[in-house]
Amino acid sequence: MASFKFFYDLMSPPSRALFIFFNKLQIRYEPVKIALRHSEQLTDDYRNNVHRLQKLPVIHHNNFKLSESVAILMYLKRESIIPETLLFPSDNRALARIDEYLEWTHNNIRMSGGMLFMLKWAMPFITQEIPPEKNVKQYEKMFKTNLDTFEYIWLESENFVTGNQITYADILAACDIEQTRIAGYNPTQDRPRLSDWLDKVKAETNPFFEEGHKYIYKYAEQYKGVPPIKSSL
């Protein structure tokens, strides 16, 4: 029997990361799909019954309601629902590198990649207005700088964030980075090292990585980076 409910939307990078992680490790959960595109997380019902901060992903476990992907992983580990595995190591320095990456990324890769996605695709989808080119370029530039840092500092001469073993830091990073394809950005172009790393993350987590990204890849192909508005202004 599933021990916890998992509220998610595959259009949210941290939701996708947990989806891939749970399935790869065969951790059982009761899935509850929430549609961000219909702002289902902004209803009173969601605030009162799912999570007070009105975000995704969320878990409910023994009447405890928790948001934020990393907080969720750490909580489930301490509850022994997530076992110690190569994806979730116990070595102190490996854990510290993961924590360091996950703190660092918030205002770097996650923020710039997320803003690129929001401006170029999600906001036009909702408002039906084309975003100012200047703003898109600003976040594209930031994202490019952050990818440089990821490729040349985080990956250095190693295969994964913590060395030669994939961990959940790599899954979270890959989900944030792949999100930008929907904004017409190709994060692996002219980046052989990043491209190799992404191939390795996919090889270690498929078929769940592809399953988790099915909408991203579908919409990236369908819209080819053109903002999804019905008529050009």
Add this chain to the structure above:
Amino acid sequence: MASFKFFYDLMSPPSRALFIFFNKLQIRYEPVKIALRHSEQLTDDYRNNVHRLQKLPVIHHNNFKLSESVAILMYLKRESIIPETLLFPSDNRALARIDEYLEWTHNNIRMSGGMLFMLKWAMPFITQEIPPEKNVKQYEKMFKTNLDTFEYIWLESENFVTGNQITYADILAACDIEQTRIAGYNPTQDRPRLSDWLDKVKAETNPFFEEGHKYIYKYAEQYKGVPPIKSSL
């Protein structure tokens, strides 16, 4: 003997939080002051010998170099250098609430408060140029919304982030919030609940809270929110 080196600047909120935390718990460290105002973290020497990401705070422990305040706390806890205490509880749900807050704050209180400080004070100090009023107002508005969320959702009817016991989440939050005084912002104005909470955080952590904020309070008084440029443009 101190078991680790601590590189910090009291002008950085997470540096200040660790300074207060370590001193309150009488954890011994070898202090190394780094001056952000002189961009000391941007030198080749810093990148090669202190930390590859050129950020603060950083610790060196047994030849291991680590940045990001929360990663540092978790690492030192696993090394048994930080004991289990009320400030750093072992209860699983309390820890999950702390983690949830610390993830949430990155793109909320920390980002908007940090940008307010940067635009209104740090950048003018460095560039000697007055910031665009529009940009300052934008982050002021975001910070106000985030303070509302902190006051009415995070603190709800409780004294601290996790309930009735101060933890390091409160210290980190207080350091981020107090930073904005230097931008001429008074975060406790018309906020009796936030004001009570801040008084409690200070009561539990003084004299270290005041010591950690000595420059913030000094510059807030000296400049009264006026950008620190030598001549008006």
